[in-house]
Every structure is written in structure tokens, then in C-alpha cells.
Amino acid sequence: MDESRQRILVVEDEPDTVFLLKQILRIAGFNVLSAPNGHEALKKLAEYQPDLVLLDIMMPEMDGWEALNHMRKMSNIPVIVISALGSKEDVIQGFSEGVDDYLAKPFYNAEVVARVKAVLRRAGRPQEVSxxxxxxxxxxxxxxxxxxxxxxxxxxxxxxxxxxxxxxxxxxxxxxxxxxxxxxxxxxxxxxxxxxxxxxxxxxxxxxxxxxxxxxxxxxxxxxxxxxxxxx
Incomplete structure (x- = not known):
């Protein structure tokens, strides 16, 4: 893994979606790791100190909203929601909960990369997990x-x-x-x-x-x- 590349943590329980996002983001020049649920995401956030999180909402054990709440206690890391929940109410809830951007599934590959780069430019370097x-x-x-x-x-x-x-x-x-x-x-x-x-x-x-x-x-x-x- 090239340590000079920025790290993206993909939190998603659907293997095909994880595979696709990893391919898209690695081709774009990012290091990518993944977690199948919120509990694993919190462990990897502490261990690997990623630069940005792509977060699904509907997951087993701990959904995306609960995971986001815990992440915000740990760090100011930027978070982009990628979810099948794409109504106006869902998007409004996302921004109310403190996400940096919101993408509805199905998504365009190029749009994912563009949104990730835009959020990283705005956010700067996240603080280390404390x-x-x-x-x-x-x-x-x-x-x-x-x-x-x-x-x-x-x-x-x-x-x-x-x-x-x-x-x-x-x-x-x-x-x-x-x-x-x-x-x-x-x-x-x-x-x-x-x-x-x-x-x-x-x-x-x-x-x-x-x-x-x-x-x-x-x-x-x-x-x-x-x-x-x-x-x-």
C-alpha cells in the first residue's frame, strides 16, 4: 500500500458495491479499505486513520446513523453517505446529522470520485482519533x-x-x-x-x-x- 496516497474507508455490507467502489477509487489514486458494518468501521477508523469515509446507512448490527454519531465523537473526519435511501427527507436528515455530502444509489462512477475529491479539498486533513x-x-x-x-x-x-x-x-x-x-x-x-x-x-x-x-x-x-x- 502506497502510504503517500489518501485513505478512503468504505463502510458497506454489500460485497458487490464494496468491490465496485474499491475499483473506482483505486484507479483514481486512493488507498481503500472497507468495513461491513458500523462496529468494524469504528475499529478501522481508530487503527488506520483514514482521510474520508464513504458510509452506507442500511447495515446490520449498527446502522449508518449510529455509526456516524460514534465517528463524530472520535474525529472530524469527512463523511459521504452513499445510500439507497435517496428521498429529500433522507438527504435532509443526512446533512442534519453532519455528513459532508450525500449520494443516492445507483451512482455514477465518475461522480463518486468527483465528490470524494471535492470533499477532501474542502475538509483538509482530519484530526487524529483522540x-x-x-x-x-x-x-x-x-x-x-x-x-x-x-x-x-x-x-x-x-x-x-x-x-x-x-x-x-x-x-x-x-x-x-x-x-x-x-x-x-x-x-x-x-x-x-x-x-x-x-x-x-x-x-x-x-x-x-x-x-x-x-x-x-x-x-x-x-x-x-x-x-x-x-x-x-
Whole structure:
């Protein structure tokens, strides 16, 4: 993948449409990645920091409007809706929700490219993602302010507790090795730092369990590391 090219995230559950959009945009000089639903889109937004999102509305698990709401918490990334919902009311709702442009299906290939380029010119470079959201477990982690919301309740963390949580959140849903956490939080990996990390995880669990007693947010994967449980 040519890193000098701008990245477009296509959020669409119809494989033929995804294939077509990828072909159109790659020929036009963009790098393209895709997500079949809103949940995957939020993960890829945080991981790959795309320059623009092409967003379908009617999708399983999380529709486009809900996905857009979460994206706006994470970044000012420009969003173009491409949807079979093309009535005036749908278009008005789109702009009311904060989209940058709206295309109804079926679309013309050249129009897609022209709209994408126009929105990118107007928008400039989007800010880096500073807020991670996990709607399936109702968790939000702000990397700048260190604010943590769990089921809409504020969780007060010490700086080191937040450091552990942020490492897990950035890598979620992957397992994060004990050594990676130690290096990130303490700047070194040793038996002593791993013990300190273990104690911090214990404290984090206690704080989150006060809000959701029967849900374990941080899982210990034996001999491998910890992972954030980002799905219920």
C-alpha cells in the first residue's frame, strides 16, 4: 500500500458495491479499505486513520446513523453517505446529522470520485482519533483528557491506571502481551513491572465492576496477556 496516497474507508455490507467502489477509487489514486458494518468501521477508523469515509446507512448490527454519531465523537473526519435511501427527507436528515455530502444509489462512477475529491479539498486533513468508543459495551476513552465513561458513568482513574487501559483500548480486540503493556506503561519489562501491571488491572476491574458487577471488561489470557472485552 502506497502510504503517500489518501485513505478512503468504505463502510458497506454489500460485497458487490464494496468491490465496485474499491475499483473506482483505486484507479483514481486512493488507498481503500472497507468495513461491513458500523462496529468494524469504528475499529478501522481508530487503527488506520483514514482521510474520508464513504458510509452506507442500511447495515446490520449498527446502522449508518449510529455509526456516524460514534465517528463524530472520535474525529472530524469527512463523511459521504452513499445510500439507497435517496428521498429529500433522507438527504435532509443526512446533512442534519453532519455528513459532508450525500449520494443516492445507483451512482455514477465518475461522480463518486468527483465528490470524494471535492470533499477532501474542502475538509483538509482530519484530526487524529483522540477518543475511542466501544458501543457494544458502552465504553468511551478520551486519550487527550483521560476521561473514561462506562455506561455513561465517569470512571476516575489514576495516570498509571489510565495508561494500562489506553494500551488495551488502542489494541482492542487483540490480546496485548504482558511485555507490551510493561514497556508502554513503565518503560521496561521485568518481573517487578509485570506485578505492578497485574495490580493495576485488579484496581481497574474493581472500578468497572462497581458499574457493571457481572461483566468482566479486562480479560486475562493465560500466558499471553490481557485484552479489553469490547463485545458483550
Amino acid at each position: 477518543r475511542l468508543v466501544f458501543p457494544q459495551v458502552d465504553l468511551e476513552v478520551d486519550l487527550l483528557t483521560q476521561e473514561v465513561l462506562f455506561h455513561r458513568q465517569s470512571i476516575r482513574l489514576t495516570p498509571k491506571e489510565f495508561s494500562v487501559l489506553s494500551v488495551l483500548a488502542k489494541h482492542s480486540p487483540a490480546i496485548v502481551s504482558y511485555s507490551t503493556i510493561s514497556q508502554s506503561v513503565w518503560g521496561e519489562d521485568s518481573q517487578d513491572t509485570r506485578k505492578r501491571t497485574k495490580y493495576l488491572v485488579y484496581l481497574l476491574r474493581r472500578k468497572f465492576e462497581k458499574v457493571q458487577p457481572r461483566f468482566e471488561l479486562i480479560l486475562n489470557v493465560d500466558r499471553l496477556g490481557y485484552k479489553l472485552q469490547s463485545e458483550p
